[in-house]
Amino acid sequence: xxxxxxxxxxxxxxxxxxxxxxxxxxxxxxxxxxxxxxxxxxxxxxxxxxxxxxxxxxxxxxxxxxxxxxxxxxxxxxxxxxxxxxxxxxxxxxxxxxxxxxxxxxxxxxxxxxxxxxxxxxxxxxxxxxxxxxxxxxxxxxxxxxxxxxxxxxxxxxxxxxxxxxxxxxxxxxxxxxxxxxxxxxxxxxxxxxxxxxxxxxxxxxxxxxxxxxxxxxxxxxxxxxxxxxxxxxxxxxxxxxxxxxxxxxxxxxxxxxxxxxxxxxxxxxxxxxxxxxxxxxxxxxxxxxxxxxxxxxxxxxxxxxxxxxxxxxxxxxxxxxxxxxxxxxxxxxxxxxxxxxxxxxxxxxxxxxxxxxxxxxxxxxxxxxxxxxxxxxxxxxxxxxxxxxxxxxxxxxxxxxxxxxxxxxxxxxxxxxxxxxxxxxxxxxxxxxxxxxxxxxxxxxxxxxxxxxxxxxxxxxxxxxxxxxxxxxxxxxxxxxxxxxxxxxxxxxxxxxxxxxxxxxxxxxxxxxxxxxxxxxxxxxxxxxxxxxxxxxxxxxxxxxxxxxxxxxxxxxxxxxxxxxxxxxxxxxxxxxxxxxxxxxxxxxxxxxxxxxxxxxxxxxxxxxxxxxxxxxxxxxxxxxxxxxxxxxxxxxxxxxxxxxxxxxxxxxxxxxxxxxxxxxxxxxxxxxxxxxxxxxxxxxxxxxxxxxxxxxxxxxxxxxxxxxxxxxxxxxxxxxxxxxxxxxxxxxxxxxxxxxxxxxxxxxxxxxxxxxxxxxxxxxxxxxxxxxxxxxxxxxxxxxxxxxxxxxxxxxxxxxxxxxxxxxxxxxxxxxxxxxxxxxxxxx
Numbered sequence: 083x084x085x086x087x088x089x090x091x092x093x094x095x096x097x098x099x100x101x102x103x104x105x106x107x108x109x110x111x112x113x114x115x116x117x118x119x120x121x122x123x124x125x126x127x128x129x130x131x132x133x134x135x136x137x138x139x140x141x142x143x144x145x146x147x148x149x150x151x152x153x154x155x156x157x158x159x160x161x162x163x164x165x166x167x168x169x170x171x172x173x174x175x176x177x178x179x180x181x182x183x184x185x186x187x188x189x190x191x192x193x194x195x196x197x198x199x200x201x202x203x204x205x206x207x208x209x210x211x212x213x214x215x216x217x218x219x220x221x222x223x224x225x226x227x228x229x230x231x232x233x234x235x236x237x238x239x240x241x242x243x244x245x246x247x248x249x250x251x252x253x254x255x256x257x258x259x260x261x262x263x264x265x266x267x268x269x270x271x272x273x274x275x276x277x278x279x280x281x282x283x284x285x286x287x288x289x290x291x292x293x294x295x296x297x298x299x300x301x302x303x304x305x306x307x308x309x310x311x312x313x314x315x316x317x318x319x320x321x322x323x324x325x326x327x328x329x330x331x332x333x334x335x336x337x338x339x340x341x342x343x344x345x346x347x348x349x350x351x352x353x354x355x356x357x358x359x360x361x362x363x364x365x366x367x368x369x370x371x372x373x374x375x376x377x378x379x380x381x382x383x384x385x386x387x388x389x390x391x392x393x394x395x396x397x398x399x400x401x402x403x404x405x406x407x408x409x410x411x412x413x414x415x416x417x418x419x420x421x422x423x424x425x426x427x428x429x430x431x432x433x434x435x436x437x438x439x440x441x442x443x444x445x446x447x448x449x450x451x452x453x454x455x456x457x458x459x460x461x462x463x464x465x466x467x468x469x470x471x472x473x474x475x476x477x478x479x480x481x482x483x484x485x486x487x488x489x490x491x492x493x494x495x496x497x498x499x500x501x502x503x504x505x506x507x508x509x510x511x512x513x514x515x516x517x518x519x520x521x522x523x524x525x526x527x528x529x530x531x532x533x534x535x536x537x538x539x540x541x542x543x544x545x546x547x548x549x550x551x552x553x554x555x556x557x558x559x560x561x562x563x564x565x566x567x568x569x570x571x572x573x574x575x576x577x578x579x580x581x582x583x584x585x586x587x588x589x590x591x592x593x594x595x596x597x598x599x600x601x602x603x604x605x606x607x608x609x610x611x612x613x614x615x616x617x618x619x620x621x622x623x624x625x626x627x628x629x630x631x632x633x634x635x636x637x638x639x640x641x642x643x644x645x646x647x648x649x650x651x652x653x654x655x656x657x658x659x660x661x662x663x664x665x666x667x668x669x670x671x672x673x674x675x676x677x678x679x680x681x682x683x684x685x686x687x688x689x690x691x692x693x694x695x696x697x698x699x700x701x702x703x704x705x706x707x708x709x710x711x712x713x714x715x716x717x718x719x720x721x722x723x724x725x726x727x728x729x730x731x732x733x734x735x736x737x738x739x740x741x742x743x744x745x746x747x748x749x750x751x752x753x754x755x756x757x758x759x760x761x762x763x764x765x766x767x768x769x770x771x772x773x774x775x776x777x778x779x780x781x782x783x784x785x786x787x788x789x790x791x792x793x794x795x796x797x798x799x800x801x802x803x804x805x806x807x808x809x810x811x812x813x814x815x816x817x818x819x820x821x822x823x824x825x826x827x828x829x830x831x832x833x834x835x836x837x838x839x840x841x842x843x844x845x846x847x848x849x850x851x852x853x854x855x856x857x858x859x860x861x862x863x864x865x866x867x868x869x870x871x872x873x874x875x876x877x878x879x880x881x882x883x884x885x886x887x888x889x890x891x892x893x894x895x896x897x898x899x900x901x902x903x904x905x906x907x908x909x910x911x912x
Contacts, residue, residue: 108442108563108575110192112435114396115320119150120432121394124387124409127380127421128154128372131237132196132293133228133262135254136205137164137183138336139243141293142194142329143350147314149195151325154372155424156196157235159535160187161224161258163515166205166840169716170340170757171681175891177516178679179338179716180205184513184537185684186335194332199235199535201227202515202526207840208808209253210862212246212260219257219524226275228265231535233282236420238370240266240290242357259292266290266358281532288370289359293352307355310362315350326350337683340757379416383409383425399436400466406433407554430558433551438465441560443477443545447640448564449579449688450504451610453669458482458500458562460545464490471550472496477562478544479505504580510674511579512689514539543578576686581610584637585676586618586663586693591718592896593661593697594725595652596704600629603648603695605663608676609637616667620648623659626697627651652699658896663693696896702726703827705909706746706777710737712761714751714781714890722893723749726901728908738764747777747908752890755783755795762789769797773878779907782845782886796884797877800850805868806886807842807860814842815859815867823857823874823883823906830906834899843887846870858887874910881910 112120130148134140140158149156165180174182184200191198203224209215216224232240244250246259268274270286294304303311317324330345354366362368374380386409390402410429416422441462450456458477464470470490476483480502488496510517514533515526528534541561548557564578589604605618619632629649637644650661665672674690704726710733711720720730731737733748742748748771754761772778780795785802794800814835816824824830835842842860847870850856857872871886885907892900 108565109434109440109560112431114399115322117399117432117435118391118394118396119153119318119320120428120435121387121391123153124425124428124432125374125384125391126153126372127374127376127425128152128367128370129235129237130154130156130239130241130366131159131232131235131287132157132241132243133159133161133258134243135161135252135258136167137187138333138339138341139255139258141243141295141352142190142332143314143326144241144293144352145196146194146325146328146332147312147316150318150321150328151314151316152367154238154367155235157199157231157237158187158191158196159199159201159228159231161201161228161261162203162205162254163200164205164339166207167339168753169338170753171338173716173718174679175716175718175894178677181513181516181679181687181689182338182681182684183336185687186338188537189335189684190332193335194328198537199231200537201231202521202528202534203227204520204524204526205254206523208806208844209257210808210865211248211253212256213253214808215253215257216260220522223521223525225261225265225268226278227534228261229269229275230278230282230531232265232269232287233278233285234535236285238288239366240287241354241366242290242292243295245292263290263358278531287359289362289366290357291354291362291366292357294355304353304355308361309353309355310364310366312352312354312366313349314352315346315348317347335683337681377416377418377421379412380418380421383412383416386412398466400438400468403433403436403468404552406436407552411554430556433556434558436466437468437470437551439463439470439549440465441545441547441558442565443475443560443562444565445562445578448566448576449581449610451581451583452504452506452508454611455501455503458502458545460498460500460547461495462490462547463493463495465493467492469552472547473550473555474546474548475500476546476548477502478546478559479508479542480562481505483546508580509542510582510690511542511577513687516689516691541577542580571682574685577688579688581676581688582672582674582690583610583667583669584608584614584616584665584672585610585674585690586665586672587675587677588661588663588693588695590721590725591695591894592722592725593650593695594702594722594896594901595697595699596702596726598652598654600649600651603628603650603661605646605648605693606643607635607637607646607665608643609640612640613638614667616665618646618663618665620650621662621664622650623653623656623661623697625653625656626659626661650697652697654699656699658696658698658898660694661697665693698896698898698901700726700898700901701828702902702905704728704905705827705912708745709908710742710745710748712738712748712750712754712758714754715757717751717890718894719749719751719781719890722901723904723908726905735760738767742767742771742776743774745771745776746912747779749908750778750780752781753784755780755789755791756787759789762791765791765793765795769793769877772797772880772882775879777881777883777908777910777912779883779885779904781890782843782888784845796854796873796875797882798851798853798875800847800854800870800873800884802845803848803870805846805848805870806844807846807862807868807871809862810838810841812842812860812862816857817859817869818855818857821855821857821874822910823872823903826906827909828902828906830899830903834902836899837897838888838892838900839895839897840891841888843871843885846886847873847884851875854884883907883910
């Protein structure tokens with residue numbers, strides 16, 4: 083296999099998928115049963131594309147059945163990365179949550195078998211209809227992305243998870259179906275999105291179908307349209323699992339959503355409702371030739387593959403390598419570039435497995451900076467008796483290669499160390515869709531057409547291993563990837579990162595100034611290489627001042643950190659803006675921070691956001707000082723409250739067993755009544771705290787999976803609903819303008835609801851006891867008023883407040899009015 087240039091390698095990896103998973107992982111072992119399954123898959127030439135809106139929308143049983151029973155190339159196109167949801171494992175929200183869910187989807191696909199793709203669309207939160215969703219995303223932009231993926235993948239069948247109407251339950255859901263149906267009609271038209279034709283050809287799928295759904299249960303037989311039924315709950319003896327068992331393992335990777343599910347077994351009927359294209363009579367692939375007959379010259383390839391299948395010995399798979407090599411040579415002669423590229427990739431994986439080849443290239447550190455010198459250890463081993471020669475190793479992008487012509491003995495490990503220097507123009511390693519500012523609220527900016535839709539960018543630094551297998555040359559690529567050992571989890575891998583020479587992290591996302599007094603802004607510098615020195619200063623809004631103006635630093639060791647403190651004084655004329663750390667060294671100017679998202683179930687993910695924070699000069703008064711806080715899911719509210727001068731104590735079981743009267747208020751975090759099982763044991767004590775004169779503020783809770791509390795979550799009954807106001811600019815009306823919540827200590831006006839982000843609120847109450855006062859009212863366009871977003875009652879000597887308004891989003895974002903209103907909730911009765 084001849085490679086023309088480094089650029090050619092990367093383009094092929096992007097358009098046709100890398101030889102291995104794009105994510106940072108080694109060669110995946112292929113047990114005997116799976117190897118035979120993949121051999122049989124070589125003789126299936128068909129593609130299915132499943133389309134839905136979010137991570138977790140996909141029918142993982144269906145995906146597993148398509149990939150491992152029907153053996154077709156299968157892809158899941160999630161329109162978004164799930165950025166707008168809540169996080170049950172940490173505090174990351176927005177872009178960072180989308181980063182986590184991207185990795186969770188890749189982990190899921192590694193189990194159930196399909197490929198994973200996305201569009202540039204941002205999950206901006208709950209939407210009530212298709213029109214709103216497409217307006218926010220930008221219909222033409224996201225439609226072009228769906229057409230792009232169809233033209234790349236060339237599916238025979240497109241499968242939608244949702245209908246394009248209100249039955250989908252979410253505007254993002256219905257929009258995914260509407261986009262799929264329109265893209266089906268446009269992808270074969272060369273006049274539509276012609277800029278894509280530089281890389282791909284128009285493609286017309288055979289049909290679009292809707293895989294009907296029933297939230298929380300097995301699909302029910304459709305009551306409309308023309309449909310076919312399929313049975314997808316079968317057992318695969320080669321894998322030792324039913325497709326529903328595989329799907330359970332896959333779905334359980336969605337840990338940030340708390341979607342661990344049990345393995346199920348038995349029959350699983352599903353349905354495909356016809357939407358567009360040729361009507362299927364009995365099978366979703368009716369009219370599609372799934373054999374090598376669809377490719378001129380393919381029957382000869384098939385004959386060699388059949389010979390390999392019939393001769394396969396699971397105890398010695400290398401015996402079929404000669405047949406596989408003949409199949410490979412024959413494959414290279416066919417003219418169909420799509421199926422040649424796809425089957426070449428599959429065939430190479432099987433040849434690697436049958437010869438027992440394993441190879442990788444590992445740097446001696448997990449990161450480096452431009453111009454830094456490192457060592458890369460390349461290793462190769464062959465675990466079979468088949469003759470294989472290692473001819474050459476080339477480090478693409480690092481300017482290193484070596485010729486060996488070493489005959490590999492059975493299980494004899496070859497180790498070659500390369501001293502290399504990182505190029506001075508080497509780009510930073512970070513998620514490509516987060517590298518630039520968004521294209522507005524609804525879309526990420528990705529300028530490189532070839533990257534659009536990929537879960538990750540292929541590694542910039544690749545190692546090419548050239549082997550001679552029975553006198554036939556093969557060049558396989560593997561990312562330069564860091565390998566390490568964790569004492570509890572064993573051998574692990576993570577992306578090799580190119581980092582800035584030095585980064586700066588500002589300690590808080592938002593600094594709120596309640597008066598004219600200076601506040602300390604702490605900046606943590608971290609070196610990306612040894613012997614780094616220079617100065618750092620703060621770029622501030624007009625009229626804001628920093629003392630000192632700049633600070634010199636000298637970091638002797640790599641990864642060394644130093645904390646520097648500036649005192650920032652607010653302006654009397656510029657109420658808010660951005661503070662940014664600017665670093666100057668002899669090598670240049672830097673303005674990036676560093677953030678690594680690390681959980682045990684995904685590889686560490688590092689990005690380099692701008693080293694900045696929001697600063698707000700706020701006209702705010704507070705009463706009370708000591709706050710007890712019961713943390714919920716994805717909750718940064720405690721940090722925000724500290725910004726305006728409160729002493730916040732996180733209430734664990736230890737603190738909840740102590741005297742609560744010392745707290746001026748107790749705040750319950752979002753979804754705490756859903757996620758914190760032990761809160762039920764303290765509900766009576768919390769109500770006694772209120773009755774004795776305490777002030778309790780409960781933020782939004784989900785109406786399903788609430789902890790079972792006989793008396794409810796409040797002192798008097800109220801019911802939670804799915805009512806929400808998704809338009810953040812929606813008018814907010816004062817139902818009780820005289821209420822203490824709107825007047826003390828801050829006078830709340832309509833202006834305090836300016837600048838809110840993502841939504842007004844969610845899971846409002848829709849039924850409450852007469853003892854509660856409904857304080858605010860709001861609604862989305864053309865909907866009735868939702869009055870249950872802020873309920874207030876006196877209880878004994880104290881005050882109880884429930885709010886579905888989305889303070890958990892507004893406070894970390896520095897929304898001024900949200901701070902003023904929340905200070906009033908905390909201060910009620912003080």
